[in-house]
Amino acid sequence: MDVTKISERLRTIVNYVAGQDIKLTVDPGLVGANAKYLGRVSSLLPESPLDQAFANQWIHSISSTTPFLSTKEGIAAFSETCEKLLAKTKSYAVGTSLTIVDLLVTAIGIEADLFKYPPTQQKKLAKYLNTLRADSTLKLIIPAAEAQTGQGRKQFIIPNGTGGRTRVDYILSNSDLVGQIVTVKGWARTVRIQGNGSFAFVEVNDGSTVKGIQVIVNNAFPDFSNLKGTGISVSCKGLLVESPGGEQSVEMQVQDPSQHEFKIIGDCDQTAFPISKKNHTPEFLRENAHLRTRTNLIGAIARIRNALAFATHMFFNSRGFLYVHTPLITASDCEGAGELFQVSTILKSKVADIKQKDGMVDYSQDFFGKPAFLTCSGQLNVEAYCSALSDVYTFGPTFRAENSHTTRHLSEFWMIEPEMAWAQLEDNMECAESYLKFCLQYAIDNCYADLEFFDKFVEKGLIDRLRNVLEKPFARISYTEAVDIIHKCGKQFKIMPQWGDDLNSEHERYIAEEVIKGPVIVFNYPKVLKAFYMKVNDDDATVQAMDILVPKIGEVIGGSVREDRLERLDQMIQFKNLDKESYWWYRDFRKYGSVPHAGFGLGFERLVMMVTGVENIRDVIPFPRWPGHAEF
Helix, strand or coil: EEEEHHHHHHHHHHHHHHHCCCCCCCCCCCHHHHHHHHHCCCCCCCCCCCHHHHHHHHHHHHHHHHHHHHHHHHHHHHHHHHHHCCCCCCCCCCCCCCCCHHHHHHHHHHHCCCCCCCCCCHHHHHHHHHHHHHHHHHHHHHHHHHHHHHCCCCCCCCCCCCCEEEEEHHHHHCCCCCCCEEEEEEEEEEEEEHHHEEEEEEEEEEECCCCEEEEEECCHHHHHCCCCCCEEEEEEEEEEEEECCCCCEEEEECCCCCCCCEEEEEECCCCCCCCCCCCCCCCHHHHHCHHHHHHHHHHHHHCCCCCCCCHHHHHHHHCEEEEEECCCECCCCCCCCCCCCCEEHHCCCCCHHEECCEECCCCHHHHCCCCCEECCHHHHHHHHHHHCEEEEEEEEEEECCCCCCCCCCCEEEEEEEEEEEECCCCHHHHHHHHHHHHHHHHHHCCCHHHHHHHHHCCCCHHHHHHHHHHHHCEEEEHHHHHHHHHHHCCCCCCCCCCCCCCHHHHHHHHHHHHHCCCEEEEEEEECCCCCCCHHHHCCCEEEEEEEECCCCCEEEEEHHHHCCCHHHHHHHHHHHHCHHHHHHHHHHHHCCCCCEEEEEEEEHHHHHHHHCCCCHHHHHCCCECCCECCCC
């Protein structure tokens, strides 16, 4: 971070608050000296000598951390310094009104994104930043500064949820509600009876955030005697107060039966409820997928998944793409792999009554009059709309009957598949990279508390990894270069690929994690490895395909330029030993006004894994399907 920006930002804020036009007289890099000068000239220093000495201590202490604010360690040092100094203060840094110290912290907070990403460990500092944001003068400055840098906060058009409740996430992010009586409804994560049974601490979570709200209920309410433990659903109406503890900023007091209410809406048998407070293995949670949403892990995944789906539509809509609903039932195998689920009504008949032809089932007697399958991709269908509407995308469920039990494969999954007319390989790469970065930024902007949870409990350093993806342009290497790198690295792999072999996950992750140390786009793959619709290069050995590889995941996006020449498409269909007649309608696009076009596919669950750090794909989809498992 350029520390001169802090001095310039401070000068702008001081002039706004004081209504003056003060210029800096010393080097902008000297943040402390500029703060003292601006405070003196603007009369924003405290009045008493004791408070002035304390203000100078503040300025000296936090200014010493400013050269390092571009690093995670520097942010931590600044936050810890503020936390120690705030132990001696009231609502503001020095006393009960704005001083130059508050304006300096505001300037640093804006430049270091602390209002956007408030600290979680330093509770006093987080509360103090909320005070600054809510100040009648500064609240006009802080949002304006965020708007200039394209930063945003979660917006609540309707803060109240259904049933006359206020959402917990809205309560926890709005200190203005302190002193008001509100209603929250949700499920008890923990119940602790205290004071010889005179009151209880109940953590209530409504699913809107990973953090619950602590409710203190006394025994004056009839349902108090039924407080037994985790899992009960409750309705609480009480007074919001500042929390004296360090774990949360506010809590609810349900004390006065004449004004407050406490009701248990749904009881929970503690002897049978499988989702107790203790940690559960992912395998156990999959066996109880209908209840696992009560855990912090699955709840956070659900919110991230929702955000990424919303971001997907936002991104493509902002670029003028049209959303197309492609069919789930198809007679075509997009990938030509033959691993599809068959759709049939014949099996309702007795085996002896099933008509046969040449020793095989006579599918002319079936529902569709031919073999039909659940689709593994909407690409071929969305290309039909691309050939008339230019830029389109589909986003829906897809299926594959692959007998795979790995942590990266599902039998039912969701795919995002854009298709762009007139696009070349470079256009495809740009769109895929921009889309991926847009989704990551949206998750950081709107689900930061959930990402902090994953950073703490799932993958240490997750947020830094995501920011690293955002900050660097994706590297680009050809498939041939990738194979050459693997051969020359001296590392032992389970399988050493030769040119023409597919890159396994170990090869993809090695390139992304150890060679590039970030995302990389590998392009121009051998045609023997790729699908029939990919455009063949002039060398007749490779196709204009591209895969995006990212650390910890491997391949997350695969795409290509599509073959727009009918003759070459027919050659590839023959090369792949596919039935040409099955693709008669797909070939028509090349007969009638064919255009160059390109697209890619992204497995949505892989994207969720990338953003959360969760390593098993079965945990990032609500009800996972894999061989031998189709419960719920």
